[in-house]
Amino acid sequence: MERKVHVQTTINGEAAEFLCEPRQSLLECLREILSLTGTKEGCNDGNCGACTVTMDGRIVTSCLVLGVEAQGSEITTIEGVARGNELHPLQKAFLEEAALQCGICTPGFIVAAKTLLDQEPHPTEERIRWWLANNLCRCTGYDKIVKAVQKAAAEVNQ
Amino acid sequence: MKWFDYQAPRTVGEAVEAMTLHPTARALAGGTDLLVQMRAGRRTPDLIVDIKKIPELNELRYEPGAGLTLGAAVPCYRIYNDAAVSRAYPSLAEVANIIGGTQIQGRASIGGNLCNAAPSADAIPLLIALGATCRVTGPNGERTMAVSDFCTAPGQNSLEAGELLVSIHLPETPAGGGARYLRFIPRNEMDIAVAGAGVAVVLENGHIQSARIALSAVAPTPLPVDASALAGLAPDEGALRKAGEIAAAAAKPITDMRGTADYRRHLCSVLTRRALASAIAAAKETK
Numbered sequence: 001m002e003r004k005v006h007v008q009t010t011i012n013g014e015a016a017e018f019l020c021e022p023r024q025s026l027l028e029c030l031r032e033i034l035s036l037t038g039t040k041e042g043c044n045d046g047n048c049g050a051c052t053v054t055m056d057g058r059i060v061t062s063c064l065v066l067g068v069e070a071q072g073s074e075i076t077t078i079e080g081v082a083r084g085n086e087l088h089p090l091q092k093a094f095l096e097e098a099a100l101q102c103g104i105c106t107p108g109f110i111v112a113a114k115t116l117l118d119q120e121p122h123p124t125e126e127r128i129r130w131w132l133a134n135n136l137c138r139c140t141g142y143d144k145i146v147k148a149v150q151k152a153a154a155e156v157n158q
Numbered sequence: 159m160k161w162f163d164y165q166a167p168r169t170v171g172e173a174v175e176a177m178t179l180h181p182t183a184r185a186l187a188g189g190t191d192l193l194v195q196m197r198a199g200r201r202t203p204d205l206i207v208d209i210k211k212i213p214e215l216n217e218l219r220y221e222p223g224a225g226l227t228l229g230a231a232v233p234c235y236r237i238y239n240d241a242a243v244s245r246a247y248p249s250l251a252e253v254a255n256i257i258g259g260t261q262i263q264g265r266a267s268i269g270g271n272l273c274n275a276a277p278s279a280d281a282i283p284l285l286i287a288l289g290a291t292c293r294v295t296g297p298n299g300e301r302t303m304a305v306s307d308f309c310t311a312p313g314q315n316s317l318e319a320g321e322l323l324v325s326i327h328l329p330e331t332p333a334g335g336g337a338r339y340l341r342f343i344p345r346n347e348m349d350i351a352v353a354g355a356g357v358a359v360v361l362e363n364g365h366i367q368s369a370r371i372a373l374s375a376v377a378p379t380p381l382p383v384d385a386s387a388l389a390g391l392a393p394d395e396g397a398l399r400k401a402g403e404i405a406a407a408a409a410k411p412i413t414d415m416r417g418t419a420d421y422r423r424h425l426c427s428v429l430t431r432r433a434l435a436s437a438i439a440a441a442k443e444t445k
Binding site (some may be wrong): 002005006021025044045046047050052055058059060063064066068069071112130131132133134135136154158 | 166190206347377
């Protein structure tokens with residue numbers, strides 16, 4: 001029988017619940033049901049990383065997670081990165097280093113990079129590049145993104 | 159995506175029951191292959207059975223002497239973050255770290271890589287070389303089979319209706335044993351192998367006691383290669399050359415957008431030779 005599923009989860013630190021079809025991806029649930037449109041859809045098959053969110057502390061491409069799988073888990077999206085009006089050092093560094101142009105990939109890069117800095121405060125450039133290999137950017141050529149992450153790492157560690 | 163129902167059972171028995179009742183059901187581990195295929199309409203299950211809530215499918219346990227039990231749903235990151243696995247099976251930890259990128263490794267499992275049965279699967283040649291077996295449970299009970307017998311055609315495996323891959327078992331690395339998987343991709347990461355070679359070797363008294371080779375992306379399934387001709391040889395340049403020749407002769411590659419058949423055959427020779435050299439170096443350290 002075609003019935004929607006009631007999902008209870010935690011999003012950006014707050015309890016959240018929604019009704020979804022089992023076939024809806026977490027990305028669709030975030031954007032279309034919960035109106036959290038900061039998370040972007042790029043390729044919709046796991047290659048580009050634009051839809052990156054964290055699920056129980058690990059980064060995932062939310063296009064390859066079913067919304068129903070969020071039951072009981074903790075999700076963080078780009079909307080949960082800043083503290084109120086205070087941008088996260090990564091967000092500031094992306095602006096200051098002009099690490100974006102069209103901006104579609106940016107939420108995914110910031111969520112992915114934040115998870116790296118949360119667990120490894122001093123990543124090497126090589127480590128940053130490998131960690132972000134699942135995030136594609138067709139505008140910047142990556143150098144500015146890597147510099148922004150390095151700059152944010154230095155600030156986080158001050 | 160076509161409508162499907164979703165269940166997340168807590169036991170293997172419940173999962174098998176659900177999959178038996180729904181012959182088109184598919185098990186969901188990381189979903190990094192399955193959801194892509196469903197979105198493209200290549201698979202249309204009426205039920206998705208999420209197996210990640212089942213304790214046995216999340217088991218990752220190394221017992222010295224007995225080997226490694228790797229639950230079918232264990233995601234790649236848990237494998238390469240596990241100190242005991244990284245010590246006992248460094249080649250497995252390395253393979254888990256080259257499948258997809260960070261996001262994929264947070265979800266994708268080696269069990270899923272095996273069930274997906276892609277000819278280019280990176281983990282399968284190494285599992286075959288390491289002599290891995292699979293534990294399968296279904297409506298008619300449990301059976302054990304060699305990983306080398308598991309894949310039957312591109313995207314097809316030997317699971318019968320209602321059957322579930324529970325875990326993969328790797329035997330203990332013998333003294334003097336070493337292994338390595340190498341692949342060729344045009345980029346540094348996030349790509350599908352043009353060809354790959356998994357090699358395991360055991361050295362004894364300065365000679366090759368036994369060697370196993372399996373290849374990826376050069377046959378309809380990951381391809382076990384008869385490497386018995388290497389037994390008894392000194393682990394030197396001659397053995398490496400011989401291994402490369404054996405692999406190139408066994409490969410049955412096709413020409414497609416990733417490479418020509420000739421190029422792939424050449425890659426088999428080069429990759430097998432390098433993987434064997436690396437496995438020999440690792441074996442000398444485990445002595």
